[in-house]
Amino acid sequence: MDAATNEEALREAAANGNVDEISKLIESGVDINSTNKMNGWSPLHWACKRGHLKAVEILLSSGAEKIIVNAKGETPADVTKNPEVLELLGVVEVPVNDSEPTSDLKFKPNYLSHPEFMYSKANHRDTTKIPENPLTQPFHYQPQTVTCTPPTQWAPAGLVVHPQFIVLCVRLAHVSKMNNDFVEVELDRQYAPNLAQLTDILCKALDMGIDADQIRAIRKLPHYTLKTDRDVQRLTDYQALELILQPDSLNPFDGSIVSLSSEANTSPDSRYLKDHVSKLVY
Incomplete structure (x- = not known):
């Protein structure tokens, strides 16, 4: 050698x-x-x-x-x-006096010396098992880090993933209003709602006078529909959602939202007029 x-x-x-x-x-x-x-x-x-x-x-x-x-x-x-x-080595150790300040001592915190591995078994939730009670199940595992995705229509760049909350973006679909921007909704990361509860939460978050009964479906943009509670659990941070209204929840004249509690919507004359206008339009 x-x-x-x-x-x-x-x-x-x-x-x-x-x-x-x-x-x-x-x-x-x-x-x-x-x-x-x-x-x-x-x-x-x-x-x-x-x-x-x-x-x-x-x-x-x-x-x-x-x-x-x-x-x-x-x-x-x-x-x-x-x-x-x-x-x-011939080195004599100098005893340290605990009563004196030792501000110049160099140390490294334990969480830096032994960082927890992000994808360890303790951190990763097994998503292959079907939860018995979706109401007490957390959202599926997502790394709690800063995400820097390429800017697209549905995923703006540089979004921070909060360790406690999952943030969803929601708006109404096919509503003829000038201002139909997305609204951010915070949900506890440890307690994912079922599909019906999510519908109710999103309706209240929009604060536009709509009820869950007026919602036909929730579209997961760009082209998916939430159909089960497991679909809800698979939602990720800053996912864009659209609430699709029932056909009879839109005013046939101006496209505005018809409230279920409004007198005009419940009167026989209003229902008769809407039925006839629908036949003429469609």
Whole structure:
């Protein structure tokens, strides 16, 4: 093997605490202070980091440098907290006085040191099982991150997914009004409503005087229709929806919405007029 291969083998043996391999490689003339080209770690760095006392002793007795630094400027003593290793290196630990402020101590929060994997089993809900009670089931799993999708008609770019709420966009379909913009509706992410409840929620959110009985269907844009409770659970953030009214919920003259509670809608004359106009139009 060439020199570079032997040097890497020595660093690996030091990291694993393989005393026999370390002695064999040192006797073959391998540079004991060789460092990795990427991180600058020497065999002594690895032995100290892993706490292999016997390996540290052999390396030091064979001439390993105690003050050699890696790419970050760390000596072997800087990469270990093992008191026995530090003693071999001749480093005396300074006791820390807990009564004095230690604002200059460097630490890394646990949630950064050990971040939770987004797609771990604990986070991911099995969507293959049919829920027994849809009223207590959450919406299907969605990564709680910032989504930056290409801007389209139904998916604006740079939308933030809220960890607690799912946001839906709703409007009425085929209504002859100048202002028929989408309205955003927030739903608890942990409790997905069934189809009937969603219809009622969306009608109230629009605040246009319509009832759930006037809704023929909910269109999931661009070209799907919600038919079951499972369809509701599969809704994603900022999904655009349209409420399709029953044919008799639109005024045949001006296309305005006819309220179920209005007197004009319930009077016999109004129903007679609407029936005859419908026959003339259609």
